[in-house]
Amino acid sequence: MGSPSLFSEDQAAAASAAGAPPVSNALLRHLNPEQLAAVTLPAQPALILAGAGSGKTRVLTTRIAWLLQTGQVSPGGLLAVTFTNKAAKEMMARLTALLPLSVRGMWIGTFHGLCNRLLRAHWKQAGLPQSFQILDASDTVSAVKRVIKAMKLDEERFVPKQVSWFIAACKEEGKRPRDVEALDPHTRQLVTIYAAYEDQCQREGVVDFAELMLRSYELLRDNEALAAHYRQRFRHLLVDEFQDTNRLQYAWLKMLAPPGGGQGVFAVGDDDQSIYGFRGARVGNMSDFEREYRVQTIVKLEHNYRSYGNILDAANGLIARNSRRLGKNLRTEAGPGEPVRVHESVSDHAEAQWLIEEAQLLHRGGLARSEIAVLYRSNAQSRVLESALFNAGIPYRVYGGLRFFERAEVKHALAYLRLLENPHDDTSFLRVVNFPARGIGARSVEQLTDAARASGRSLHQSVGAVTGRAGANLAAFNHLILQLREQTKGLTLREIIKRMLDASGLLDFYRTDKDGQDRIENLEELVNAAEAFVTQEGFGKEAVALPVDELRPEGEEAIGADLLPDAETGEIVSPLAAFLNHASLEAGDNQAQAGSDAVQLMTVHSAKGLEFDAVFITGLEEGLFPHENSLSDADGLEEERRLMYVAITRARKRLYLSFSQTRLLHGQTRYNVKSRFFDELPDAALKWITPRTGFQGATSFTPRQAWQHGSSAGAGFQARKEPAPSKLIPKAVPSHGLTVGKAVFHNRFGEGVVVTLEGSGEDTRAEVNFGRHGRKWLALSVAKLTPID
DNA sequence: GACGAGAAGGTTTTT
């Protein structure tokens, strides 16, 4: 590994001066020296370590704008890739604000979006049908399920969901069935399923998310001319959230811009915010990149523009406990601000109660509810909070759960639309052939599937193989689709969808359904979404007029029609096809009421990238956060710590850390020790607001100032050491002085909580939860257990 | 095919 230099301010100034011709200062004026250094780096591999709240997106977009404005690259000559549609949209929006520019047709998008684009443009070479469909996660599981059924395997041993994970994991390692090393019989069988699943997908012309990546990787790997074309074309590649890339994504990048190829590869990431290791993200890609690309320049963005000092101290102090870091420390000029408030409660219920009162105070002090976030490690924790908020009549919004395009009714509608586009789409066919019910049962579907499989034809084509009543019903279904196809020719997208909703019987079905009202609203929303898509994306007359290669880099010759991506201009695809394409890659928002002023509830994972004035991190208990399932290895714990780091750095002004002595989980009361993270946070940044004695959701004793002045309220606080845990579950106390739920101290295991008491007299034994040391059974006659408090 | 009883299982998740 080399030892890349760090840019100093002088170097930064020098770099911008020595770089391309001076640019209109407006673009660079508001950048700090580190940001400026990053933005104006020469065209070479570079790694930008962008801390939380350090203006990462600004650097990325300004970099693009600068490259364009200085004429170093044309819009068609750069590729910028993100993980989420949201990030891609944000980037395009900011870019348009910086430069008078049409971002349409530029290669800015998600990994999957860009792969899709490559595959649509080169479907032949990729071995796909022109109108291949994309399976979402649940489609993938159903498809795998069908394979397992067809292979007559036990669904207990081969759980479709897990098998689909296995397949995705293989693909994300770049492995086809023949590449997977199967050492045991079970894995061998999994690989057989994988192979059969591939056959089925190929037969049906569908690809799952992982396949989008793998297939386009292979496309480039196996077509030298094509790869050369794109390498020639993309002079600059920019990658967002580099720490979240998996093996395949990194390999894909290397295919587009091999080390030493002279292209600018601008990788932005934060190893401290890598929280997706469990699904294949490889932080190691950052150091691999540094090594393989012989990165000369690492720019660290450590100036934080989001949070006050105490919050950053907490974050820095915590993350410093991790080993294997690239090393970074956030700093601010905003002053210390308030201390981080720590609160202990007796139960999860009390925690919720306290939180609500606190949130009400903030709101009354002038803070918008939407500026208050309640974070938790796992979704199960939201219930108590939700019901408390609900009972208190406080508007709230829970992230997670079903997204718009994942809703059953929307997926049904999309399936009909897909059949209009392509009647041979078996996935869609199966989804709606009997929905709404039209007398085609499982038996007939099975018959039909067998016939189709035997003849190698689509379900649509095999309808004749089923006889009797069901056969007639199937024929009627086919007729319905074909007729609708005829009738909607030439109609606007809006009209097509409305017709379909009517003719399919979907609307009628939900009208009679008892809780169908919401679903009907969603279907209406689908019509609106389509309408909005047509207008936004310009799939009207205007778009057709836009030449496909408008943005082709200067001097690049046209190289044959099938080498030119259609650039989503609408020239090749119909609005319907484009909309379906859009719908399969964009899951949409997850809930309505997005606009209303509501307290935001979400997992720490979904909070990544967001920021709020006030943040509550709840359930900070051993076993929950850090989660017990991640404690088996050091890597797991480090990822939990990064997760906590992400959580802390979401807060702008006020941060609460909260834990509870008891929590109802899986129907059982659990007695937890407070999270080890409390021991790892700098005491000076914390302020314990739990009173020594009282319990039940007591609020802070500090005289509270109005929110507007809140940010400086921390000035006079005394940072006292954590108090002894307060008195807990009131119960009769036997002679040994212990009760279930009692906090105790053991010389070897440290602080713990009594979970069970058994026996009496000399024979009394206690099970104590020592958190990181696990649960221990101790004989009270032998073990020295000191009750705390 | 709709409904209800009963069992299973319950970190984190975008595309």
Add this chain to the structure above:
DNA sequence: CCTTCTCGTC
């Protein structure tokens, strides 16, 4: 405890 899915019945 509570949700989700499967299976059996009418």
